[in-house]
Amino acid sequence: MRVAVSGVIVLAVAALPACASKENTAPKPAPSAEAPVTETSAAPVASVAPAAPDKPKDDGPRLYVKSRFAWVHPQPGSEGWIGYLWSGASVKLKQAEPVVGPGCSKWVAIEPRGYVCADGERATLDPKDPAYQVLAKYAPRLDTAWPHDYGESRGLIRYKTIPTPEEQRRREWDLVDHMKEVQAALEGKPRDASLEGVDLTPAPSTPIELGELPGTAREPRNRLLPTSTVAWIAQTHAEGRDWLLSADMMWAPKDRVMVYPKVTFHGVELGKGVQLPLAFFRGEDRDKFERKADGSFVPAGDKFLRLSYVQLTGKSEDKDGETYLETRDGGRWVKKKEAVVPEPSSTTPWGAPVGGADTKDAPAGRRTWIEASVWKGWLVAFEGTKPVYATMISPGRGGTPVRGKTPLETASTPTGSFKITGKFATATMVAPHEYIHSDVPWTQNFSGPHALHGAYWHDNWGNRMSAGCVNVSPIDGKWLFEFTEPELPPGWHGVRWRPSEEPATTFIVHD
Incomplete structure (x- = not known):
């Protein structure tokens, strides 16, 4: 597995067999998702041709990018990289004058950190460079969930x-x-x-x-x-x-x-209007049930739509071998086995009670963390002790790892507590035999070759679909990408976590 661009050895970790595999792509994409029952939403319609590019901000000297990878180094000519810029982008300079260094005669310092070689091939200081002008016009649409x-x-x-x-x-x-x-x-x-x-x-x-x-x-x-x-x-x-x-x-x-039809499914932000517990519906429309006076449950005649959600009261009842959950939809009930119900931990990774007061052991930064269940197909994002987002995911087809085999062998998703170690706005994923997922959006590394990323090639949320990565819809992918730490600096396309200098989101994955 590799990204087929010279020099992308470490970046390839973001896009390995865990993410790209022939089986990921359905021959017939599923119909686009219904909007959640408690809200309406409309996905933007992509234009046939892009609009003229925004003019670079007039905020001083800038660097203009002409390559799919313009590497950001911590120092001029240093071997390691801390991020990269992308064709058609521009970024503000920290200092106008370039410096000479190993491998390049024009190393420039960019905001907020690092150095890029402005050799005219990968990047330039000339905003009127003809190649840059073309690439800026056809750059990824990073202001939408669907860059392409x-x-x-x-x-x-x-x-x-x-x-x-x-x-x-x-x-x-x-x-x-x-x-x-x-x-x-x-x-x-x-x-x-x-x-x-x-x-x-x-x-x-x-x-x-x-x-x-x-x-x-x-x-x-x-x-x-x-x-x-x-x-x-x-x-x-x-x-x-x-x-x-x-x-x-x-x-x-x-x-x-x-x-591919636009994948318009997305989860829900949690706050005053919507709170846990709630239930999503995967696979197909699901019957609503009403509870009779004798305690029996019968179909109410209508259904919860596929890929919709409903809030729950927290009350459940067992009847005739089934567990029913009471919803806030006019007293309707749903079978628990037909719903995806996020059931996150009661404590944070540092021991504070979820929904309660934080502790002195809270980490630095915004204290962001994400919890996901492989077998149940849900994800909840937290800021401190507060749950802020819930959605359905599509993890590895093989479920959780099998003893004696690697996750790659079984198409399973690694379990444990991880850090988000790299974020890439788009990344091409290459599997064996040159099978390609082109420019996958909102990719976030968490364990070796495994990543949390947007998937535009299927709409089967809540079910296991991938070769081991955690698939989310493009809309969810963008929300999570912007939510997690480390933050992607303005104008950058990819960033690597610097453990000694900044916090990173914790990603807890379990069965």
């Missing part, structure tokens, strides 16, 4: 420039037959299996000019195997075909990508 649009490869070739028809025929051995199937589908005839889920609506004809980009703006990958995933930021029509501009500035034929 996403889909599944039907087996595609990637191109650095939009190819001529002759080049397409040369590199795509089945192009003639494939385009016949595309034309038939456009004429309303039954679709070939290879076109199931493919969006054949015309792309805009507005040209997209990339110009000359540095090699570090792209990943060295010329194809994506079937069922690998694709992330793109724009699309256009050229050379008789529709094209997607991938996250790493490569061109992919739109007619070879199955589009």
Whole structure:
């Protein structure tokens, strides 16, 4: 497992076999989630082409990034890295004048810490640099839960420039037959299996000019195997075909990508309006029950919608071998076995009572911690003694680790108490045999190759789906990414925890 970018040895820990595996991707994405029954929400609709980039803040000299990885070092030329910047981003300088150091003639100090090589290849001090201007226009949309649009490869070739028809025929051995199937589908005839889920609506004809980009703006990958995933930021029509501009500035034929529906499920912030206990509903709609005078429970005739939630009163009753939970939905009840009910610990990792007063043993920082259950499929986030967020997760298919085998062997999720050791706004995950999850959002390392991250390729929350990582929806992923410690500095794309200098969120994972 590796991230296919030169030098990303340690970062690869964020995106290893625990996260990327062929089995992660469902052939048919599930329908988008219903909104929770106690609230309504609407996911933003991604535009076909991005809006013009925001102008960099006029707050003094800045560094402008032209690479998918511009490493932030603690000192000029030091071997270790403490974070990285991303193509199209800019960050304020701490001092305007660069310094000479090992491996680079222009080391610049950036806010809030560290040094980056401004050699003109990976980063520049020139805001008018043509490559930077292009990359800024097509940078990830980090202000939304979905930095890109996403889909599944039907087996595609990637191109650095939009190819001529002759080049397409040369590199795509089945192009003639494939385009016949595309034309038939456009004429309303039954679709070939290879076109199931493919969006054949015309792309805009507005040209997209990339110009000359540095090699570090792209990943060295010329194809994506079937069922690998694709992330793109724009699309256009050229050379008789529709094209997607991938996250790493490569061109992919739109007619070879199955589009994933937006995953709109999300958990709930806990506060005055919503409190634990509550129940989520996974898999399918679940019957509501009413309690009769004789103590029996019968279906009420309506249902709790799949992926919705309801608050509970805390009262339960056993009847005829079933446990029923009373909800705050008009006195309706639900079978406990048909609900995902977060049941977090009664004490914090440092021994304070949850919901009570903190103790003198509380750690530094915001005292953030997260608790997750692998087998029950829930997660609760805390700030100090207060629960602040609850949702459903999709952990490893193999559940919890088996004695004598590694979690990677069994696709299980490690259990124990961990720290969030790295945060990456997007990270491409590469499994054996070149199976790819492109630009996975909101990735947070917690144990070796295992991470807590957003998953755009399924909508099966509360069930075990991954090769060992903890999947959350993109909306939940963004919320958790912004909640946890260490904080990602403004303008940065990735950050590593510095144990001697800052707190990190504790992540407790159990069965």
